[in-house]
Amino acid sequence: MRFLYCFLFLVALATALPLDNAAEDHSVNALVTRQSGSLPRTFQWSSSGVLVSPKNDGRGIKALKDPSIVYYNGRYHVFASVYTTGYNMVYFSFTDFAQANSATFTYLDSTPIGSGYRAAPQVFYHSGQKLWYLVFQNGNAAYSTNSDISNPKGWSAPKNFFTSQPAIISRNIGKGNWVDMWVICDASNCHLFSSDDNGHLYRSSTPASQFPNGFGNGANTVIALQDSNPYALFEASNVYTVGTNQYLLIVEAIGSGGRYFRSWTASSLSGSWTPLAASESQPFAGAANVKFSGTPWTKSISHGEMVRTNVDQTMTISPCKLRYFYQGLDPTKDNGDYNSLPYRLGLLTQTNSAC
Numbered sequence: 001m002r003f004l005y006c007f008l009f010l011v012a013l014a015t016a017l018p019l020d021n022a023a024e025d026h027s028v029n030a031l032v033t034r035q036s037g038s039l040p041r042t043f044q045w046s047s048s049g050v051l052v053s054p055k056n057d058g059r060g061i062k063a064l065k066d067p068s069i070v071y072y073n074g075r076y077h078v079f080a081s082v083y084t085t086g087y088n089m090v091y092f093s094f095t096d097f098a099q100a101n102s103a104t105f106t107y108l109d110s111t112p113i114g115s116g117y118r119a120a121p122q123v124f125y126h127s128g129q130k131l132w133y134l135v136f137q138n139g140n141a142a143y144s145t146n147s148d149i150s151n152p153k154g155w156s157a158p159k160n161f162f163t164s165q166p167a168i169i170s171r172n173i174g175k176g177n178w179v180d181m182w183v184i185c186d187a188s189n190c191h192l193f194s195s196d197d198n199g200h201l202y203r204s205s206t207p208a209s210q211f212p213n214g215f216g217n218g219a220n221t222v223i224a225l226q227d228s229n230p231y232a233l234f235e236a237s238n239v240y241t242v243g244t245n246q247y248l249l250i251v252e253a254i255g256s257g258g259r260y261f262r263s264w265t266a267s268s269l270s271g272s273w274t275p276l277a278a279s280e281s282q283p284f285a286g287a288a289n290v291k292f293s294g295t296p297w298t299k300s301i302s303h304g305e306m307v308r309t310n311v312d313q314t315m316t317i318s319p320c321k322l323r324y325f326y327q328g329l330d331p332t333k334d335n336g337d338y339n340s341l342p343y344r345l346g347l348l349t350q351t352n353s354a355c
Contacts, residue, residue, distance in 0.1 A: 037319040037355035039242060039265065043277055044352040045290045050297055050328070051100045052078075052092075052345040059107065060084045063343040065327045066120045066180075066236075066303045070149075070311045076100070077149050078325070079121040079134060082107070083339050087119040089136065091152040097347060106152040113144050113155050120180050120236075120303070123149070126211070127312045133183070133212070140165070141181040141192060143212055159212070161192060166204065166218025174198045180235045180303070184247075184269065185211065185313040191269050193237050199230040201237055201251060205270070211313075225251070225264070225273050232262070236303035239269070241316040248317075249273055250284050258300035258331070260286025285324060285348055298328030298346070307347075320355035324348040 054061035059082070066081040075093045078100075082090045092103040109115040113134075122135040132146045140160040148154050161181075169178055176198030183192050190211040192204045203224040206214030227233035236252035242265075249264045263284035264273035277284045285301045304326030310316040327343045334341065 037243070037353075039246075039248065039276065039319045040352055040354045041277070042282060042352070043263075043284055043289055043322075043350060045285055045324070045348040046351050047290050047292050047296075047298075047328075048097070048347040048349075049293070050344040050346055051097055052103075053101060054082065054344075055105055057105070062340045064090070064345055065343045067325045067327065067345055068121045068123045068305045069307055069325045070123060070125075071307060071309045072125075072149060072311050075150070076307070077123065078103075079108075079123050080345070081119040081121070087117050087339075088115065089113070089118050089121050093150065100345075108152065108155065111153050111155050112157045114157065118142070118158070122182055122305070124183070124313050124315065125149075125311045128208075133313075135181050135183050135192075137179055137181055141194060141215075161212060161215045162204075163217045166202070166221035168221050168223065169194075169196060169200075169202055169218070172196060172198065172200050172223070174230075176230065180237060182237050182239055183313070184239045184241070184315045186241075186269055189269070190313065191239075193224065193239055195233075195235040195237055195251070197230065197235055199227045199233045201225040201233060201249075203270070225249070231255070236261075238305060239315065240306060241314045242319050248276070252303060253280070253283075255280035255286070257287045258298075258334075259302040260284075260288070261301060285326075290348060291351075297330060297344075299331045300329050300334070301348070302327045302329070302343070304345075318355075319353075321353040322348075322350040 054064050061082045063083040068079045070077050077093045079091050089108040091106045094100045094103040118136050118138050120137050125132050132149045134144045142158040142160050144155040144158050146154040173196040176196040181194045185208050189205045190208050194202050201224045202221050204218050204221040231254040234252050238250045240248045242248050245267050247266045250261045253262050261284040262278040263276040265276050266273045287299050306317050307323040325347050328346050329343050
């Protein structure tokens with residue numbers, strides 16, 4: 001009888017995953033490791049060199065930024081912002097990071113996502129709807145859907161989550177910008193986090209059964225976290241599920257030595273956040289705890305995403321040997337118009353895993 005129960009559990013577990021996801025690390029052993037590991041109190045990282053740069057393809061791309069990445073069906077799938085005289089997005093995929101720079105770029109302005117301002121993507125698979133979501137900013141918080149992540153032409157025309165900018169953001173944004181939308185769902189609700197470059201992290205919610213609808217005019221939007229120093233809680237938030245009833249939040253800050261990430265944990269997405277590694281001298285990731293082979297190619301550790309093998313809307317990660325795909329910048333070129341700064345992409349690998 002015990003064998004029968006174990007068999008039924010494994011069948012149920014398999015059916016909860018994307019149907020064509022067999023090549024991923026979704027083994028029972030991997031899931032047990034994910035639950036048994038824990039986040040350290042401090043973090044140490046090693047960084048690759050520049051892994052991906054804009055192509056000399058006539059597009060005139062000045063910056064490659066804001067990567068979102070998942071590992072699915074044996075390939076890494078990346079969506080990122082590109083800047084010429086304005087922002088749009090690009091998709092590329094590869095099987096190994098050593099091949100990343102030679103991957104074919106598909107610019108998403110050539111898909112139903114269309115031209116115009118689109119930036120800061122986040123990609124995930126909604127397991128209940130069996131759809132991929134690409135969340136991004138377009139002046140509002142927008143999304144497109146696709147049944148096949150490997151088909152960049154398959155994205156739908158964008159729709160907005162909100163009818164207008166939530167009133168609480170309009171009251172607090174000052175001279176900032178409403179940016180960097182991030183969606184994560186628990187069993188009951190889907191939460192959309194966003195920043196205002198003015199020291200506020202916002203959270204909006206809708207019942208999971210109604211997603212992507214239900215955000216309306218953002219009347220239920222609240223300030224999830226704030227800092228009197230706008231640069232200490234700036235933008236590029238990521239929120240992840242780690243183990244059971246633990247959530248990890250990281251937010252980009254600007255310090256005296258460049259951009260870096262602060263971190264917090266919580267037991268509920270709607271609860272209060274407790275600092276984890278949250279200072280420039282002891283960051284989640286920054287110049288103080290990232291080591292390079294040779295001369296560092298960047299002093300700033302900026303907007304990116306964990307490399308995820310669990311691709312669904314829970315944004316679940318293992319705390320064991322984290323990897324973070326990020327944007328960095330040659331410190332000798334860190335001046336002038338921010339949008340035109342020549343950002344490139346690199347990879348952090350955690351070197352002090354607690355697992």
